[in-house]
Amino acid sequence: MIRGILALGALAACGGTAAPDAGLADGACVGTLSGNLAEPISAAECAALVREGDGQLALRLDIPSAVAATTFGVEIELGPAPAVGAYGPATVTAWSALALRDAAPGTCVYRAGATAVPAGSFALTLDALDAGTLTAHGSLEVVLYVLAVTTANCGPGDTETISIAF
Amino acid sequence: MPITRRLALALAGCATGACHGGDAAAPDAAPGPVTITATIGSTRFVTREHLLAATEMQLAGEPLAEAMGRDLTRYSRDRLPPDLYDDPRLAVAWIDLPGFSTGIESYEYSKQPMNNLAFEAGAGTSLAYGPLLDADGATGAAATAHLIALVQRAAAQSHALGRFVFPAGTFPVGNPVGNTNPLGAGDPAHDPLGWPGLWPTLHPFRSFDPAIDPSGDVSLFCALTSDDNTGESGGISGPLVCGDYECDATTLHLRDRAAQIEPTITPGADGFSGWKYGLWVLNYLEIMHDAAEGPVAAVAESDLANVGAPDNVIAGADDAGGATVPGTYLGSSDVEGFQAQLFLAMLDERAEDWLAHLSTTDGAALTGFAGTAQALAYDHAAPLRWFPAEIAVSEDDLGGGFPRPRYAIGRADSELLDLVGLTLAYAELFALTDTRNAGVGGTQAARVYFDGDPFAADDQQPDGDPTPHDRALAMLRVALVDLDRLHGDPATGALVDRVTFAGGSAVRGHTIATTSLVYALVGLRTARRALGAQLGLYSNNTPDTAGVASPLDALPLHYPGEPALTFGGRLDRVLRAQAAMLYDHLTDASGRAYAGWDLATAAPTDDGDGLDAHAAAIRGLFAAYLATGDVRYRDRARAVFARMDAVFYDPVARIYGATPAPVTDVEYTPLRFALVQAALREVYQLIASRPGGEALEPVIESRLGRLDKLVLNGWDDRDGDRRVAWPDECVRVEDGLPRGGLQMAERTLTGEFGSTMGHLAPGMPRTATADREHDCVPEIDDAHVPAALADSITFHVSRP
Numbered sequence A: 001m002i003r004g005i006l007a008l009g010a011l012a013a014c015g016g017t018a019a020p021d022a023g024l025a026d027g028a029c030v031g032t033l034s035g036n037l038a039e040p041i042s043a044a045e046c047a048a049l050v051r052e053g054d055g056q057l058a059l060r061l062d063i064p065s066a067v068a069a070t071t072f073g074v075e076i077e078l079g080p081a082p083a084v085g086a087y088g089p090a091t092v093t094a095w096s097a098l099a100l101r102d103a104a105p106g107t108c109v110y111r112a113g114a115t116a117v118p119a120g121s122f123a124l125t126l127d128a129l130d131a132g133t134l135t136a137h138g139s140l141e142v143v144l145y146v147l148a149v150t151t152a153n154c155g156p157g158d159t160e161t162i163s164i165a166f
Numbered sequence B: 001m002p003i004t005r006r007l008a009l010a011l012a013g014c015a016t017g018a019c020h021g022g023d024a025a026a027p028d029a030a031p032g033p034v035t036i037t038a039t040i041g042s043t044r045f046v047t048r049e050h051l052l053a054a055t056e057m058q059l060a061g062e063p064l065a066e067a068m069g070r071d072l073t074r075y076s077r078d079r080l081p082p083d084l085y086d087d088p089r090l091a092v093a094w095i096d097l098p099g100f101s102t103g104i105e106s107y108e109y110s111k112q113p114m115n116n117l118a119f120e121a122g123a124g125t126s127l128a129y130g131p132l133l134d135a136d137g138a139t140g141a142a143a144t145a146h147l148i149a150l151v152q153r154a155a156a157q158s159h160a161l162g163r164f165v166f167p168a169g170t171f172p173v174g175n176p177v178g179n180t181n182p183l184g185a186g187d188p189a190h191d192p193l194g195w196p197g198l199w200p201t202l203h204p205f206r207s208f209d210p211a212i213d214p215s216g217d218v219s220l221f222c223a224l225t226s227d228d229n230t231g232e233s234g235g236i237s238g239p240l241v242c243g244d245y246e247c248d249a250t251t252l253h254l255r256d257r258a259a260q261i262e263p264t265i266t267p268g269a270d271g272f273s274g275w276k277y278g279l280w281v282l283n284y285l286e287i288m289h290d291a292a293e294g295p296v297a298a299v300a301e302s303d304l305a306n307v308g309a310p311d312n313v314i315a316g317a318d319d320a321g322g323a324t325v326p327g328t329y330l331g332s333s334d335v336e337g338f339q340a341q342l343f344l345a346m347l348d349e350r351a352e353d354w355l356a357h358l359s360t361t362d363g364a365a366l367t368g369f370a371g372t373a374q375a376l377a378y379d380h381a382a383p384l385r386w387f388p389a390e391i392a393v394s395e396d397d398l399g400g401g402f403p404r405p406r407y408a409i410g411r412a413d414s415e416l417l418d419l420v421g422l423t424l425a426y427a428e429l430f431a432l433t434d435t436r437n438a439g440v441g442g443t444q445a446a447r448v449y450f451d452g453d454p455f456a457a458d459d460q461q462p463d464g465d466p467t468p469h470d471r472a473l474a475m476l477r478v479a480l481v482d483l484d485r486l487h488g489d490p491a492t493g494a495l496v497d498r499v500t501f502a503g504g505s506a507v508r509g510h511t512i513a514t515t516s517l518v519y520a521l522v523g524l525r526t527a528r529r530a531l532g533a534q535l536g537l538y539s540n541n542t543p544d545t546a547g548v549a550s551p552l553d554a555l556p557l558h559y560p561g562e563p564a565l566t567f568g569g570r571l572d573r574v575l576r577a578q579a580a581m582l583y584d585h586l587t588d589a590s591g592r593a594y595a596g597w598d599l600a601t602a603a604p605t606d607d608g609d610g611l612d613a614h615a616a617a618i619r620g621l622f623a624a625y626l627a628t629g630d631v632r633y634r635d636r637a638r639a640v641f642a643r644m645d646a647v648f649y650d651p652v653a654r655i656y657g658a659t660p661a662p663v664t665d666v667e668y669t670p671l672r673f674a675l676v677q678a679a680l681r682e683v684y685q686l687i688a689s690r691p692g693g694e695a696l697e698p699v700i701e702s703r704l705g706r707l708d709k710l711v712l713n714g715w716d717d718r719d720g721d722r723r724v725a726w727p728d729e730c731v732r733v734e735d736g737l738p739r740g741g742l743q744m745a746e747r748t749l750t751g752e753f754g755s756t757m758g759h760l761a762p763g764m765p766r767t768a769t770a771d772r773e774h775d776c777v778p779e780i781d782d783a784h785v786p787a788a789l790a791d792s793i794t795f796h797v798s799r800p
Helices: A004-013 B003-015 B047-059 B062-067 B097-120 B140-158 B267-284 B301-306 B334-356 B372-376 B416-433 B468-487 B514-531 B567-584 B611-628 B631-648 B670-688 B696-712
Strands: A029-034 A039-043 A047-051 A057-065 A070-079 A085-087 A095-103 A106-113 A121-130 A135-149 A159-165 B035-042 B084-087 B092-095 B124-126 B201-204 B288-290 B390-396 B404-411 B498-502 B505-508 B511-513 B596-598 B665-668 B792-798
Touching (some): A047 A135, A057 A159, A070 A121, A070 A135, B047 B097, B047 B416, B047 B670, B062 B097, B084 B097, B097 B267, B097 B334, B097 B696, B267 B334, B267 B416, B288 B334, B416 B514, B468 B505, B468 B567, B511 B514, B514 B567, B567 B631, B611 B631, B631 B670, B670 B696, B696 B792
Antiparallel strands (some): A029 A159, A095 A106, A106 A135, A121 A135, A135 A159, B035 B792, B084 B092, B124 B201, B498 B505, B511 B596, B665 B792
């Protein structure tokens, strides 16, 4: 039987993300959402590089979830002149991921990030990027914590995982 | 604007129901229809194993929650449900099972059996007959007078006098704070020492039936305060009022002491309870406090001698350098500063008793060293002297309220785990007295305890002075020399569990249990850190500095064949031999761990595949890594954890089985629980929280939250909604009342106040409750047992 820890360990070891799709249009992403929510992800306007005020480039993703009727926002600071390659929490200066889901009478918060408690994690592989057109391609896995606000029933799992190619 | 900030701003609206998401689907179904129930095996309090577990639970408490990023001030035992984490970044409260169950529950649960043992139950011999306190050989009321003097002095120096402690034989009405007794319900006859019902023990009994009949009243309007609940001790809501037993321990005494106790004391019960006392005192002595119970980080050095003096007006500085309220007292709060003095007195009295009266040279008679200097000089060439495994106790009622104990050898064997316990206890006490240790004994908060008042000052030399410093060193010396001399196999350096005696000659056994070896490693590392002035409260995560001089090195060891070998040098070798045994024989590269090793057959003691061995091995391998810096041990720990989780964790029932999963029944004891919790803690701190280990973080948090809530509290979250469906999801319900899990009952520190409301005032109606916060753990007055662990509980897993 494949246990969770071994699966997580294997994912971490090999990047753990959805396979890059050479045919994806700039900004598009495909993948899956797994955990309490389980659904395919497909969006035409999903991923973009953003040049911030201090000159830093950040990868920003808006990943829609039909099941949760919300959007998962992910932002990873890549530095002023990022290169293709692998990135993780220990190799970037800042990152965050967040989504909210109404679960009346409460709210489910999906959260991860450098300053989040608990932190969660991500594994990003950048296969291509163009700082001029602010486009990037690669794959990403993000593990977010499921935080049940007061009375919300957010499901039994403690984490949600986003696995996408973009 | 970062996405997290944009969305966080939106959250406030969602949290109040302002952003309904239309036709959002319900969450996925709960886990499979597995149902877990439990039956209790034994409620007996087995001191050595219980206090070992309590110390591990402390380490897996506040320090672990803080390592997991939690701000402990964001929890409140007053809130319902108390599991809520008031997230300062999101400005909402979310249900935090791993954080609350570690930072509050595991931590505070661990404290209460210690206090029960030391102050409340009477489950040990009386401190009134400690050899230092009763140096004049007084009996009866005259002996009790010594104890009264100790209690009153400790209360005065900690500022507890008049709040929680009163003149012996009195019970004033209408104190402004603390034990207020507004209705005059307190009975002076219950207060022979000063803290009503206080029953200070010297040596705890090896085991006892913990049944008690606590009062269910809330008539004293007692409001406990400590350094970690100052926000709940007053403020706009008024003080957090709790059950009377919190301020009057009279009803916490054993129901029928003579019938409930096993009249035996052991080095192991003393040792592991001493480890717990010592660790908690390290905590209490991190700071001083002012007359308003605010923290005091420092005072002028010229003022230090007068800290704790009645009505002193010394003003110090807090952590930020701000001025504190005039009046500076010992310890971190009124109650904690008071209790710390009693714990220290207990440890010191025990040391004197073991050294002077409770060892043997022939296995027949209890005798002692001629003095502390002689004990410090004990070596491999001296006539053998050891601490027998069991000492029988008989007691005489000579009046005064506390019986006088008499001791005789019950079983003369020597047990490795007992010596490890004593090592751990006196490593902690020594660190507290060692001014070289800048973070512990060198702090003002510690030095003020050992400057002649209340405890004797020392010249910091191992020369046999009548001081806690030298007695602690002497205990370390004797315990570690005998650990090596009696239990060490000369050929391999491996330790064995048991040594028996035939005609006064030692007969060394030939087996070692993995659990014993692991705690030997932990003990040896702790001793080395203490002797090297490196031991801190919870600083556990960086490899130790090697080659630090030990004050015991100056005393010749006379190790056979190596006259120049120092105490510290030998300690290092013994430690490394155990680490090698754990790596080479008790675990393998596949992550398999074995329950023990037989030196005679050079093979594992059995071929069983068990959880305990794996969990213990993880704990020990990390200790070996930290002691040596050798990353092979850390990597092996990682492999053993991977196997433990793959083989023993049942992802459907969400429980670790004692044998490979799936299981239908699994027994948990304090030791098994401690081993698993400690293994998870160490994996979190030494792998998951390090760069590259992030993928393990959610796994460990999830496992810890589930382990604590299921095994400790007895809550099986069957529908996975993180909320207790009370009492249906409680695994053990008797007579309509949930009975907890391994943790049999609880009290104020974890959310039971004796009423549904925590903020009562005289005249307000009270609604009594047996489980206020519906967490499946009942209040002690309904459970009729203390806030303590059962000796065994079996969980039954029902599958469709």
